[in-house]
Amino acid sequence: MDPITYKAMVVEEIEKNKFTRQIRELQVHDLPDNDVLIRVLYSSLNYKDALSATGNRGVTRAYPHTPGIDAAGMVVESRSPSVQKGEKVIVTSYDLGMNTRGGFGQYIRVPADWVVKMPQGLDEKESMIFGTAGFTAGMSVFKLTQTLTPRQGDILVTGATGGVGSMAVAILAHLGYSVMALSGKPDTGFLTRLGAKAVLPRKDFLADTASPILKPRFAGAVDTVGGDILATAVKSVKQDGIVTCCGNVASPDLPLNVYPFILRGVSLLGIDSQHCPMGLRTLIWEKLAREWKFQGLARIYEETDLHGLNGKIDQILKGELKGRTLVNLN
Numbered sequence: 339m340d341p342i343t344y345k346a347m348v349v350e351e352i353e354k355n356k357f358t359r360q361i362r363e364l365q366v367h368d369l370p371d372n373d374v375l376i377r378v379l380y381s382s383l384n385y386k387d388a389l390s391a392t393g394n395r396g397v398t399r400a401y402p403h404t405p406g407i408d409a410a411g412m413v414v415e416s417r418s419p420s421v422q423k424g425e426k427v428i429v430t431s432y433d434l435g436m437n438t439r440g441g442f443g444q445y446i447r448v449p450a451d452w453v454v455k456m457p458q459g460l461d462e463k464e465s466m467i468f469g470t471a472g473f474t475a476g477m478s479v480f481k482l483t484q485t486l487t488p489r490q491g492d493i494l495v496t497g498a499t500g501g502v503g504s505m506a507v508a509i510l511a512h513l514g515y516s517v518m519a520l521s522g523k524p525d526t527g528f529l530t531r532l533g534a535k536a537v538l539p540r541k542d543f544l545a546d547t548a549s550p551i552l553k554p555r556f557a558g559a560v561d562t563v564g565g566d567i568l569a570t571a572v573k574s575v576k577q578d579g580i581v582t583c584c585g586n587v588a589s590p591d592l593p594l595n596v597y598p599f600i601l602r603g604v605s606l607l608g609i610d611s612q613h614c615p616m617g618l619r620t621l622i623w624e625k626l627a628r629e630w631k632f633q634g635l636a637r638i639y640e641e642t643d644l645h646g647l648n649g650k651i652d653q654i655l656k657g658e659l660k661g662r663t664l665v666n667l668n
């Protein structure tokens with residue numbers, strides 16, 4: 339029998355620019371009229387979800403809304419020949435959780451071309467420990483490792499205890515790279531246990547960085563925060579270094595000059611997981627399921643249910659969380 343109701347987090351605007359979050363019972367038939375209905379078993383919390391959950395119109399235009407840019411579960415109904423009932427699947431990004439009801443609910447209904455079949459080597463839970471953060475770290479690692487080998491020197495990872503940062507630290511260390519983890523948090527054990535060779539305090543990194551170009555220290559960098567930190571990373575990489583850029587939690591601005599590019603041949607590569615084409619998307623998930631699946635996966639997350647998610651949303655906005663937050667929808 340088809341499901342009729344399900345539980346979901348609902349973000350509502352109760353007065354102008356004042357938002358509440360509640361767990362509500364919703365009707366499956368009210369989900370958008372897309373081809374594939376999925377019973378969500380796990381989701382995860384990403385920075386973008388917290389923006390959606392607090393009324394950021396750059397992420398979500400209209401409320402009431404259910405955030406959650408990540409979902410993994412089982413297909414319950416499909417009108418598409420490419421997706422079969424009973425298949426285990428992953429859906430991340432596109433418009434999920436932005437303006438399409440997302441993974442912070444027990445059901446989603448999405449277009450068939452958003453659906454990734456669960457790769458062998460991952461289950462629903464593991465895929466959501468990675469989630470968009472792990473996928474974005476994977477895209478960053480993929481771009482970096484096209485050019486840089488472990489022998490070329492240290493790789494800097496910024497926002498290192500965050501979702502994307504911690505995943506990048508762990509994957510790079512697993513692949514044999516020497517990782518320098520940049521963090522604003524005092525506890526360094528979390529990062530060294532993930533494989534970081536050293537932890538650089540954020541305030542030291544930003545001291546004395548005004549020069550147009552700095553001493554070359556790193557072969558490359560995975561930046562997750564933007565602003566002065568990204569600018570300093572670009573100015574601090576060696577000849578032909580590669581820097582990836584995916585986030586803006588510190589700032590969307592980039593106070594830079596052209597010298598790192600014209601004097602050292604540095605490349606700054608953008609990462610956009612939302613519009614990643616399906617071919618590369620599938621390849622990244624397969625790598626996460628196999629050669630990038632690191633041993634400490636079980637140590638990088640905390641699990642919560644929909645009720646516990648509320649507090650985690652406030653924490654991620656303050657940069658207080660470490661690693662990943664897995665959301666169990668059972």
Ligand SMILES: NC(=O)c1ccc[n+]([C@@H]2O[C@H](COP(=O)([O-])OP(=O)(O)OC[C@H]3O[C@@H](n4cnc5c(N)ncnc54)[C@H](OP(=O)(O)O)[C@@H]3O)[C@@H](O)[C@H]2O)c1
Nearest residue numbers: 385497498499500501502521522585586587588610611657
């Ligand atoms: N382009 C894409 O496709 C894509 C995909 C996923 C995420 N993102 C973006 O990537 C960024 C990180 O996402 P996330 O999910 O990893 O977020 P997160 O879990 O909140 O991690 C961000 C980390 O950045 C550091 N940080 C926080 N505030 C900071 C500040 N003011 N200055 C410097 N560092 C600060 C903190 O780490 P430390 O305390 O260790 O420094 C924090 O844990 C976000 O901007 C997100 O929107 C982009």
